[in-house]
Amino acid sequence: MLSKNTxxxxxxxxxxxxxxxxxxxxxxxxxxxxxxxxxxxxxGFLRTQQLFDxxxxxxALIIVSCSLTIVxxxxxxxxSVGGVIGLxxxxxxxxxxxxxxxxxxxxxxxxxxxxxxIGLAFGLLQGxxxxxxxxxxxxxxxAGMFLARGLTTILSVNPxxxxxxxxxxxxxxxxxxxxxxxxxxxxxxxxxxxxxxAIVALAVVxxxxxxxxxxQLGRHIYAVGGxxxxxxxxxxxxxxxxxxxxxxxxLLSGLAGFVFLMHKPAGNAxxxxxxxxxAIAASIIGGTLLTGGVGNVIGxxxxxxxxxxxxxxxxxSPLNESWWQEMANGAMLGLFIxxxxxxxxxxxxxxxxxxxxxxxx
Amino acid sequence: MSMxxxxxxxxxxxxxxxxxxxxxxxxxxxxxRDPGFYxxxxxxxxxxxxxxxxxxxxxxxxxxxxxxxxxxxTLVTAACGGQDISVGAVGTIAGSIFVKxxxxxxxxxxxxxxxxxxxxxxxxxxxxxxxxxxxSVFRIQPxxxxxxxxxxxxxxxxxxxxxxxxxIDSPIISAMGMTIPGIPIPTPIFGVILxxxxxxxxxxxxxxxxxTESVGVNEGAARLNGINPILIKLLSFVIxxxxxxxxxVIGTCRMGQVSHKTLxxxxxxxxxxxxxxxxxxxxGGRFKISGSILGAYIIQMLTxxxxxxxxxxxxxxxxxxxxxxxxxxxxxxxxxxxxxxxxNRRRSGGLHxxxxxx
Numbered sequence: 059m060l061s062k063n064t065x066x067x068x069x070x071x072x073x074x075x076x077x078x079x080x081x082x083x084x085x086x087x088x089x090x091x092x093x094x095x096x097x098x099x100x101x102g103f104l105r106t107q108q109l110f111d112x113x114x115x116x117x118a119l120i121i122v123s124c125s126l127t128i129v130x131x132x133x134x135x136x137x138s139v140g141g142v143i144g145l146x147x148x149x150x151x152x153x154x155x156x157x158x159x160x161x162x163x164x165x166x167x168x169x170x171x172x173x174x175x176i177g178l179a180f181g182l183l184q185g186x187x188x189x190x191x192x193x194x195x196x197x198x199x200x201a202g203m204f205l206a207r208g209l210t211t212i213l214s215v216n217p218x219x220x221x222x223x224x225x226x227x228x229x230x231x232x233x234x235x236x237x238x239x240x241x242x243x244x245x246x247x248x249x250x251x252x253x254x255x256a257i258v259a260l261a262v263v264x265x266x267x268x269x270x271x272x273x274q275l276g277r278h279i280y281a282v283g284g285x286x287x288x289x290x291x292x293x294x295x296x297x298x299x300x301x302x303x304x305x306x307x308x309l310l311s312g313l314a315g316f317v318f319l320m321h322k323p324a325g326n327a328x329x330x331x332x333x334x335x336x337a338i339a340a341s342i343i344g345g346t347l348l349t350g351g352v353g354n355v356i357g358x359x360x361x362x363x364x365x366x367x368x369x370x371x372x373x374x375s376p377l378n379e380s381w382w383q384e385m386a387n388g389a390m391l392g393l394f395i396x397x398x399x400x401x402x403x404x405x406x407x408x409x410x411x412x413x414x415x416x417x418x419x
Numbered sequence: 420m421s422m423x424x425x426x427x428x429x430x431x432x433x434x435x436x437x438x439x440x441x442x443x444x445x446x447x448x449x450x451x452r453d454p455g456f457y458x459x460x461x462x463x464x465x466x467x468x469x470x471x472x473x474x475x476x477x478x479x480x481x482x483x484x485x486x487x488x489x490x491x492x493t494l495v496t497a498a499c500g501g502q503d504i505s506v507g508a509v510g511t512i513a514g515s516i517f518v519k520x521x522x523x524x525x526x527x528x529x530x531x532x533x534x535x536x537x538x539x540x541x542x543x544x545x546x547x548x549x550x551x552x553x554x555s556v557f558r559i560q561p562x563x564x565x566x567x568x569x570x571x572x573x574x575x576x577x578x579x580x581x582x583x584x585x586x587i588d589s590p591i592i593s594a595m596g597m598t599i600p601g602i603p604i605p606t607p608i609f610g611v612i613l614x615x616x617x618x619x620x621x622x623x624x625x626x627x628x629x630x631t632e633s634v635g636v637n638e639g640a641a642r643l644n645g646i647n648p649i650l651i652k653l654l655s656f657v658i659x660x661x662x663x664x665x666x667x668v669i670g671t672c673r674m675g676q677v678s679h680k681t682l683x684x685x686x687x688x689x690x691x692x693x694x695x696x697x698x699x700x701x702x703g704g705r706f707k708i709s710g711s712i713l714g715a716y717i718i719q720m721l722t723x724x725x726x727x728x729x730x731x732x733x734x735x736x737x738x739x740x741x742x743x744x745x746x747x748x749x750x751x752x753x754x755x756x757x758x759x760x761x762x763n764r765r766r767s768g769g770l771h772x773x774x775x776x777x
Contacts, residue, residue, distance in 0.1 A: 135562070187744065191751045194701045196502070196562075198747070200688055201740040208737020215733060327733070335570060338563075348560040381574035388571025395564065399557040 080345025080398055081357035088360045088367065095371055102374070106238040106250045116366040117255035118143060118318040119333060120359060123340040124266045125310035127358040129195075130341055131270070132303035133283040133350025134188065138199040139311045139337060141206030142180050143330040146173045146315025148210045151325035154222040162224020169225070173316035174309060180206065181308020189300035203334070211327050220323035229323050233257060255317035262310065266355045279303055284351030339387065340365055343394045364390065434698035437750045438713045441696070445720050449727075456727060461603065466593065471603045474723055482719035483607035484510075484666040487614050488686060489693040489711040491659030497635045498655040499554050500703030501561030502691045503547075506663050507683040508572020513543045513667030514677040515576040518585050527589040536668060543664040544657050546572075551656030555649040569687070576679040586676040596672025607669045611712075614665060618658075618708060631655060635703035689718055696746055717746075 095103045102108045113120075122139045129136045150169045159165050180202055187198045220226065232251040239249035270276035278299045281289040290296050318330065342348070343364055344357030368390060372383045449456045459473035488506050495503050520535035521527055546568060553564035568575075577583070598605050622628045633641040634651045641648055666686075671677045695701055696717055697710025721742055725735050748754055 187748070187751075191748060191753045193747050193751045194695060196701060197692065197695045197743070200692065201743045201747070203688075203740075204736040204743070205740035208734050208740060211731070211733040212737060215731075335566065339566060339570070342563055342566075348563050381577050384574040385571045385578075388567050388574075391570065392567040395553065395559055395567065396557065399553075399559055403558070 076402060077345050077352045077354050077357070079401065081354050081360070083397065083401075084344050084357050084360045084364065084394075088364050091364065091367055091371075095367065099371065099374060105240050106235075107240070107248075108370070110238075110250050110252050110256065112363060112366045112370060113256035113259065114251075114253040114321065116362060117253065117259035117321060118314040118330065119336055119340065119366070120259040120362045121262050121310055121314040121317060122333060123337040123344075123358045123362045124262055124355050125307040125314070126334075126337045127341045127344070127346050127353050127355050128266065128270070128279065128310075129303045129307045130338075130346045130348055131283045131350060131353040132279045132300055133286070134195040134300065134303060135338075135348065136184070136199045136202075136304065136307050137196065137334045137338075138180060138184065138202030138206055139307065139314070140330045140333040140335075141203040141210070142177055142308065142311040143315040143318055143333060144327070145206040145210045145213075146176050146312050147319050147329045148213050148218065148325035148327075149173075149176060150316060150319050151218040151220050151323070152213060154220050154225050155218065157222070162222070162227075165222065165224055166228060170316055173312045173319075175312070177308045177310065177312020177315070178305070179308070180311065181305040184308065185301040185304030188304060189297045207327075210325075210329075214325065215327060217327075218325040220319070220325075225319075226323060228254070229320055253321060255320045258313070258317055262313070263355055263359045270355060275299070275302060280351055282350075336365060337362075339391050342398075343391065345398070347398075434707050435710055435713065436698075437746065438697055438710055438717060441746050441749075442713060442717055442720070445717065445724060449724055453727070456724075464598065466590075466600070468598050468600045469603050470598045470605070474727065476605065478716065478719050478723050479608055480605040481723075482715050483605075483611050484670050484683060485686060485689055485693060485719065486611045486712050486715040487662050487666045487669070488659075488683075488690045489697075489715045490614060490618055490708050491655075491662030492690045493694050493697070493699055493706050493708050493711040494631060494655040495561065495659050496691075496694050496699060496701060497703055497706035498631045498652050499561045500635060500701075501554070502687075502694070502701065503550060503565045503656070503659060504562055504687045504691075505546075505550060505565040505568035505572055506659070506666075506690060507686045508568050508576070509543055509546050509660070510663045510667035510670065510683040510686065511573050511576040511677070511679050512546060512579065513539045513664040514671035514682050515579040515679065516542045517668050517671055518587055518677045519580055521587055521589075522585065527587070527591060529591060532591050532595070536664075539668060540661055540664040543667070544660040547656040547660030547663070548653065551653040554656070555652035573679045576677070576682075580677060580679070583680075584676045584678045587671075588675060592672045592675060596669065596675065607673065610665055610669055614662060615708070615712065622708075627651075627654070632705050636705070690715075692743060693718055696743070696750075698750060 092103070092109075122143065125139060126136060150173050153172055154165065154169055157165055157168070159168075184195075184198050184202050187193050188195045220229075232253050234249040234251055236247065236249040239247050242248050270279065278289070278294050279302075281292065281294055282296050282299045286296055289299075315330075319325075340361035341353065341358050342361070344354065344359070344361030346353030346358060365387065368386050369383060372386055456474050459471055459476060461469055462472045464470050488510070492502060492506065495501075516539040517535050520538045521531060524531040524535070550561075550565050550568060553559045553567075554561050557564075594600065595606055630641070630646050630651050633644065633646060634648045638648045641651075667683065670682050674682070691701070693714030694711045696714035697707060697712070699706045699710055718739075721739055722735060725738050726732065730738060
């Protein structure tokens with residue numbers, strides 16, 4: 059936004075926008091962190107499989123982070139995503155165990171439809187309440203979280219393990235890439251394995267990126283998040299756009315639930331507990347502003363990967379205790395937030411100075 | 420006619436109408452469901468004191484921490500236009516400091532308890548000042564700024580006390596958390612009254628309320644009028660910090676131990692909910708503390724009612740969500756406008772009919 063302040067007669071190269079700058083920092087920090095882990099921790103980090111494991115373990119987180127980025131760019135917030143994942147996982151696990159159809163392909167397709175349906179229902183309800191009834195997003199999605207968590211325990215208090223054979227084969231199906239593998243001590247080549255969920259997550263990142271960048275809806279979301287009044291004056295249907303952000307977010311949460319089940323085929327009342335906060339943190343680290351209008355889903359992807367790397371490093375280090383990880387996450391988040399604030403305010407000052415200089419000339 | 424309209428606009432009841440109606444419906448519902456719900460009895464507790472028992476007493480008692488935090492949250496919401504989601508975590512830190520300080524003293528008496536309370540207020544205020552600085556000086560969205568302590572506060576609490584559930588046992592502690600011998604009313608209720616009265620006095624004798632509201636409504640305009648928005652925002656965080664410290668200590672004394680995993684768990688969500696149910700805008704500006712207190716009691720009333728109806732405690736959240744959605748829908752500006760239009764049309768229609776007849 060600030061970059062447009064430069065007067066047309068000044069020959070300066072178009073500087074990076076705020077979002078691009080923040081995203082670049084995020085990617086740089088991820089690369090630096092992973093590089094340091096390679097140097098100091100060695101072992102697993104030198105193998106491609108480690109990177110793939112980060113993707114495999116955090117596929118659901120990456121998907122919900124994307125959904126949160128969309129909502130946050132639109133100027134809203136959605137804290138029900140973790141609850142929706144938990145509900146989807148539980149409902150799908152129960153559905154798979156109870157279904158009597160032997161055709162496993164159809165079974166899995168129906169389960170996917172169920173997962174998307176649950177997500178869609180939450181998205182529809184919350185989107186309607188927030189955009190058409192004008193209720194505060196935080197409260198609506200908080201109620202959504204309570205509802206999803208409550209429904210999960212109503213479905214089953216006890217953990218449910220998936221016993222459906224067809225689905226379990228799907229869980230075990232992995233894409234193997236042999237040239238990225240490594241040779242084990244006994245001389246066998248162990249290929250790098252990528253789960254279906256991780257591939258889905260990468261596809262979601264790409265699709266959301268394209269949608270935000272090129273589709274009309276994506277441009278509208280940026281406009282509405284940046285300034286609702288101006289968007290309204292430009293003739294954008296603000297209510298419908300906000301509604302759509304929650305709808306997409308709900309759908310993606312349902313998909314994330316299905317991906318979660320593909321990674322860990324068991325339902326549990328505490329599945330994805332507090333993952334909404336992780337998703338928000340990933341979006342923020344990736345350079346999305348909660349005020350709306352600024353953000354990039356590629357940054358979010360690297361934000362989620364940074365959180366995943368911290369988790370991995372602490373799990374492999376002697377400090378393997380949950381409270382160390384929480385503290386590291388908090389410190390990391392604090393660092394990024396301060397960094398963003400300082401950078402943005404500095405740029406703001408420089409932008410103003412430039413405009414003043416141009417005015418004097 | 421215009422007089423009436425003006426009075427109605429400036430009259431304070433408008434904002435409280437929906438929470439009051441919600442409370443009324445809950446009370447009526449319980450009355451029809453089971454009149455015994457309101458029975459109040461006197462029983463002798465473990466330490467031999469006569470205490471009041473009954474659902475109403477338990478509602479008012481167990482909502483104490485929530486009500487105290489909701490008061491501070493209202494102020495932060497009004498000044499900053501955002502919410503602090505780290506209150507539960509920082510409250511746990513307050514409890515940990517309290518326990519740590521008491522363990523450091525050789526004996527637990529009134530003096531050491533007061534010193535420990537002072538220490539925990541100090542530390543909590545420091546933590547809240549950290550949040551407040553991020554929000555006011557660095558201009559970070561409150562929810563994001565407080566996400567830091569939300570995600571690591573409980574770990575800090577664990578780190579402070581160094582073990583999972585350190586216990587403290589003393590007559591003074593149980594008097595603070597449960598009942599003082601000779602007084603049948605649970606002590607936490609006095610905590611709420613004390614904090615509420617202090618805030619009421621501050622609002623009565625200082626310009627804090629006006630300044631907070633003006634910063635919340637329009638920060639730029641407030642600055643042009645000579646109000647320092649940074650100071651006002653920091654002050655709101657300090658007051659919230661004191662509220663959180665008191666709530667954390669009450670929670671710790673009630674349990675006789677501090678457990679970093681369960682103390683004040685999910686209270687940030689309930690506190691924000693209480694502020695919203697009380698009719699306050701989460702976007703900042705004008706506020707009513709009484710609304711938030713009422714909101715806190717509504718939430719607790721709802722929980723107790725559901726428990727009395729033998730709903731499984733783990734399933735309560737789902738029913739709570741439905742009621743919350745109904746309450747906020749009733750308070751939604753769109754629904755309000757629709758209803759007002761409908762009401763006016765009916766009334767004017769009725770007037771026409773009456774004049775036609777006349």
